[in-house]
Amino acid sequence: MNNRLRVLRAERAWSQQDLAERLEVSRQSVNAIETGRYDPSLPLAFKIADLFGLAIEEIFLNPAKETDQ
Amino acid sequence: MNNRLRVLRAERAWSQQDLAERLEVSRQSVNAIETGRYDPSLPLAFKIADLFGLAIEEIFLNPAKETDQ
DNA sequence: TTGACATGTAAAGCATGTTTGACGTAAAGC
């Protein structure tokens, strides 16, 4: 599932480590999600959405939808 | 994480089996999510939201938010 | 009162998400 995490992080000039700390997960988890190696759990997706003040759907792109924003 | 799956299903008079088939998961998965034994994966959450024509946030209640709709 | 259906749950196994610790590489500053 594609996501805009890298862009949102870059807009804030945060390192993966910075983001990981704010989300209370490991840096490797942030990296794996950004590089598309796996999707976050739903609770983590909510935490990410909260942190950026966006809806989950504005960060994670529904693979079933054609409109890729 | 609380969710409104049971209500949405009841509004359509679907059995757990009906819903499971539409989501292409097992009836036990639907039951486990409804009874709160575990949260769906993010991809499954998207599929559920699609099926009901709602946002993920309208079905799954963010545990970090006080406003429980 | 039997049969069919809906729901809850359990165990075992496989798939996915997350952790820690470690290593390689590249860029930037001193």
Place this chain on the structure above:
DNA sequence: GCTTTACGTCAAACATGCTTTACATGTCAA
């Protein structure tokens, strides 16, 4: 050159999500 920081990745271990099979209960209609 050396050090530091950022990023990508790997392996092992553990946690969670999901499957199949199975069993128990309640309800409802015939």
